[in-house]
Amino acid sequence: MKRMKIIRREGAIFLTVCLLACLMASGCATTKKISYDIMGKGRALKKKVAFLGTINRSGYGGTEFxxxxxxxxxxxxxxxxxGLVLVDSRNLRKAMEQVPRSSSGQIDTLALAxxxxxxxxxAVLEQSIEGIQGVxxxxxIWGFRHTCFLTRLSMRIVAYDVETATILYNQMFQRTVEVSEEEWxxxxxxxxxxxxxxxRLLAKMIPDIRKNISRRLGNEPxxxxxxxxxxxxxxxxxGKDVGLAEGDILEVFGAGEPIRGTGGGIYLIPGQKIGExxxxxxxxxxxxxTAISGHDLERSGCVRLKR
Structure with a gap:
């Protein structure tokens, strides 16, 4: 058995050497391409996000909570x-506060975009406190069981996509802590x-929400x-805040066409590439x-790092 493991290991080493030799023989371009595929699609730029704030739908604790x-x-x-850059300034907060909402509280996603x-x-994030319960x-152990007094907090996170004015994701979180009977x-x-x-509830929940946001938005280009x-x-x-560098080539895409969704919302369809x-x-x-190719680039919908 030990001899078989040694043979397999030597075989794997031999195949690796053969592969490297083939790459060297086929030229640098092939080597770079395969290395590029192995290492991934190049460097990842950070994503800028902003925070609309927290809506307290539970009524508990009011604006303080x-x-x-x-x-x-x-x-x-x-x-x-x-992988995220949180943008937070007085001018941005004022601009987002002026984005209209419907009577039901639904934000105008086109104006937000x-x-x-x-x-x-x-993306733009919005957090809402949906409810707090005493349970x-x-x-x-059976026969010696006792009653624990708990408080459960429910919070929702919504991420709005700026390019398309759609909802990237909408997720509910629930966390529970033990409390005294008086607090309960x-x-x-x-x-x-x-x-x-x-x-205590926020300290238990916020790290999980942040990890979820980082993971979900980290997968977005x-x-x-x-x-x-x-x-x-x-x-x-x-600029430097997201990792851009001099010499980077960006692909320019046309502005999306607005369409009306089944729920009555208006969204933007991403446009085709129009230049670089x-x-x-x-x-x-x-x-x-500066422009490399294309025309009417000032009417673009967005730009992306060329891979």
Missing amino acids: ADAASIQLKSSLKAYGN KVGKKYGLN TEKRG QGIKKGNRYEKGVAN WKGYICAVSDDTFTLAA IKITKVLRSRAEA
Whole structure:
């Protein structure tokens, strides 16, 4: 058995050497292509996201609870949001506050997408507190079981895609912590905001929400937007913050056509490729580029890093 393992290992080494020899014989282009396929599709640019805030639909804790949830999620995304850049400024917050909503609270996704493109966002996040409940659970060995008093928090995260004005994902999260009977009674009656309990629930839930956001948005391709045109120079609302570098080639895609969905919402269909631009200057959150090919590039829907 030991001899068979040695033979198999030597065989694997021999095949690897043969493969490398073939690659060297077939030329650098083939070697680069296969290396490119093995290593992946090149470097990944970071995605810019913004946060609409937290809506408290439960009524529990009012704006204090909603503000605490917003602060914790933003802090977590800034510190640990791998592959994401959280954009947060007074002007952006003001612009998003002015995006209209329907009487039911549904946001105008086309207006939101327009704001998002101006700031170079890939997605806009919205968090909502859906409910908080006092529940009980029997724990312990049979015959010695006791009642545990628990509080369960339900929160929803919605991510809006800026390019298409659609919902990228909509997910509910639930987490539970053990509380005292007095705290449980206050939550059941809804007559007292238990700040300590709320903070414990958020501390348990927010890291999971942040990991989910990072994973889901991390799988989305980076998309940028031309925010200004002057003579032959195109200005992008992204720069060193997402990882752009001088010499990068970006593919330019036409603006999407609006369509009405089954639910009555209006969405944008991604357009076809209409040209390419080359990055000539990179600043912290801006970049400049010149045209390589195509026409009417100022009417673009988005740009993507050429692979």
